[in-house]
Amino acid sequence: MPKATFQFPKNFLWGTATSSHQVEGQNTNNSWSQWENEADRILENQKAGKACDWWAGRWKEDFDRAQESGQNAHRLSIEWSRVQPARDRWDENALDYYREMIRGLVNRGITPMVTLHHFSDPIWLMEQGGWENDDTPILFEKYVYKVVQALKEYVNLWVTINEPNIYTYFGYLEGTFPPGKKSPKSAYIVMRNLLRGHTAAYHCIHRAQIESRVGIAHHIQVFKPARTWSPLDKWITNLHARNFNLSFADTLINGKFRFLFKSEKIKEAINTQDFFGLNYYSTSLVRFSALAFSEFLGKHSFPPDTEISPSNFIANVPEGLFTALKWAQRSGLPILVTENGIEDASDDLRRRYLVEHLNQLWRAYSFHNTPIIGYFHWSLLDNFEWERGWSQRFGLWGLNVDTQQRIRRPSVDLYAEICRTNALDSDIVLKFALQSFKKLFPG
Numbered sequence: 001m002p003k004a005t006f007q008f009p010k011n012f013l014w015g016t017a018t019s020s021h022q023v024e025g026q027n028t029n030n031s032w033s034q035w036e037n038e039a040d041r042i043l044e045n046q047k048a049g050k051a052c053d054w055w056a057g058r059w060k061e062d063f064d065r066a067q068e069s070g071q072n073a074h075r076l077s078i079e080w081s082r083v084q085p086a087r088d089r090w091d092e093n094a095l096d097y098y099r100e101m102i103r104g105l106v107n108r109g110i111t112p113m114v115t116l117h118h119f120s121d122p123i124w125l126m127e128q129g130g131w132e133n134d135d136t137p138i139l140f141e142k143y144v145y146k147v148v149q150a151l152k153e154y155v156n157l158w159v160t161i162n163e164p165n166i167y168t169y170f171g172y173l174e175g176t177f178p179p180g181k182k183s184p185k186s187a188y189i190v191m192r193n194l195l196r197g198h199t200a201a202y203h204c205i206h207r208a209q210i211e212s213r214v215g216i217a218h219h220i221q222v223f224k225p226a227r228t229w230s231p232l233d234k235w236i237t238n239l240h241a242r243n244f245n246l247s248f249a250d251t252l253i254n255g256k257f258r259f260l261f262k263s264e265k266i267k268e269a270i271n272t273q274d275f276f277g278l279n280y281y282s283t284s285l286v287r288f289s290a291l292a293f294s295e296f297l298g299k300h301s302f303p304p305d306t307e308i309s310p311s312n313f314i315a316n317v318p319e320g321l322f323t324a325l326k327w328a329q330r331s332g333l334p335i336l337v338t339e340n341g342i343e344d345a346s347d348d349l350r351r352r353y354l355v356e357h358l359n360q361l362w363r364a365y366s367f368h369n370t371p372i373i374g375y376f377h378w379s380l381l382d383n384f385e386w387e388r389g390w391s392q393r394f395g396l397w398g399l400n401v402d403t404q405q406r407i408r409r410p411s412v413d414l415y416a417e418i419c420r421t422n423a424l425d426s427d428i429v430l431k432f433a434l435q436s437f438k439k440l441f442p443g
């Protein structure tokens with residue numbers, strides 16, 4: 001049996017990621033709680049409810065779990081609607097509670113990374129048009145200022161906005177996220193205002209905290225033409241990649257905002273990230289179809305011969321992470337994998353997915369000098385999966401939603417070994433993900 005150890009860089013951040021609405025519970029004042037109260041918006045009309053019960057204090061036991069399993073970082077988000085329950089009201093108690101939570105991480109030797117916007121918006125903000133309203137970037141900046149003042153004693157790693165492309169596509173083009181619109185015109189305005197909000201937040205954080213490092217969690221999906229010989233497939237693939245992956249990310253590099261059928265210069269967005277936050281889950285093939293209007297003329301499928309997650313949501317394509325990393329490297333910035341993971345209650349596929357993706361991360365770092373500084377697995381424990389409700393299980397730890405019992409999956413120990421040793425070792429792969437062994441260590 002060949003033996004090898006893939007060593008990661010010194011001071012590497014090894015963590016997991018979560019988001020407020022998905023884990024806190026008792027969120028009743030945001031766009032998602034409202035969405036959950038409408039019929040048929042969420043699979044089987046499920047609700048986040050108590051979620052993982054963090055707002056009632058269970059974050060303590062879950063942070064213990066993260067600490068005991070060798071994680072040295074955690075990415076979590078702040079719920080705008082808790083901090084600012086009404087346009088003219090701030091809730092200092094909520095801010096104090098977030099301080100306590102984040103101090104809880106620091107006291108456990110876990111570096112906090114704070115996301116300021118992760119899909120959910122206050123109801124009052126949505127009532128005045130949400131991110132379609134040109135005032136929202138300024139209101140966001142005010143909220144960010146408040147949070148940064150409250151937390152800067154403990155936090156210097158910030159994500160302003162999680163996945164602006166997913167937020168825009170799902171909320172304003174496909175209609176599966178609130179507010180359920182299908183309007184390219186609205187989508188363009190929303191994306192532009194998210195850019196403006198990010199830019200304002202970036203400068204505001206730096207003014208409040210010189211040593212801060214600020215970025216975006218970009219969702220990058222790797223697209224490939226379904227038929228490599230087909231010029232139409234290539235054309236539609238490039239179009240999808242440009243709109244979905246590049247429109248937001250490239251504006252931060254060159255100030256040229258191009259999305260759907262419009263473009264404009266947003267010069268102030270240039271150089272407003274200190275690291276490139278990358279969320280990578282999967283790769284898809286795109287095939288041109290003149291009839292697929294609702295899919296923007298591109299039919300998506302998973303590459304053949306790939307393992308697919310139980311609800312057909314994610315294909316295990318680790319090479320896609322390598323491609324996404326190489327692409328992120330164009331920014332010239334340090335790269336943080338801010339999310340990567342798979343839904344798999346049986347925890348069988350997850351272990352293969354995890355080691356194979358980390359192998360690609362290591363490959364990019366050691367052979368291509370990709371400046372990778374950390375990896376956050378999605379997620380620490382099962383949590384509320386948006387319009388898919390509780391049907392998908394992304395956690396290293398499982399969760400029984402009714403009893404709040406946590407279930408230790410084998411991936412907990414696999415990931416713990418990796419975090420503790422700062423390496424992916426052949427013995428560990430042999431023990432936890434035998435089927436991936438030959439692929440990673442061909443001998």
Ligand code: BGC
Nearest residue numbers: 019162163166219339378385
């Ligand atoms: C989102 C997470 C979500 C995960 C899995 C990401 O796009 O940032 O909130 O839970 O995907 O669906």
